[in-house]
Amino acid sequence: xxxxxxxxxxxxxxxxxxxxxxxxxxxxxxxxxxxxxxxxxxxxxxxxxxxxxxxxxxxxxxxxxxxxxxxxxxxxxxxxxxxxxx
Numbered sequence: 001x002x003x004x005x006x007x008x009x010x011x012x013x014x015x016x017x018x019x020x021x022x023x024x025x026x027x028x029x030x031x032x033x034x035x036x037x038x039x040x041x042x043x044x045x046x047x048x049x050x051x052x053x054x055x056x057x058x059x060x061x062x063x064x065x066x067x068x069x070x071x072x073x074x075x076x077x078x079x080x081x082x083x084x085x086x
Contacts, residue, residue, distance in 0.1 A: 008029070009025060030046065033046075034046040057077070057081055061077075062074045062077060062078055065077055
């Protein structure tokens with residue numbers, strides 16, 4: 001059985017760390033939450049990429065769009081998503 005360190009550390013433990021250790025802990029948390037192979041934007045923030053994310057809308061998104069804005073808007077959004085290869 002391997003040891004898995006806690007993801008979130010108490011403030012007093014973070015305060016005792018060096019800046020490099022805090023940065024490594026932040027990377028560990030980000031990899032734990034978003035996956036080790038997650039993509040980031042220019043600012044280093046993770047990019048959502050799963051089903052339902054802005055870049056990969058699911059059918060529920062289109063159904064909600066149809067209820068809110070009408071069938072024409074939903075069909076246009078479906079066509080745009082299909083054209084983008086989603």
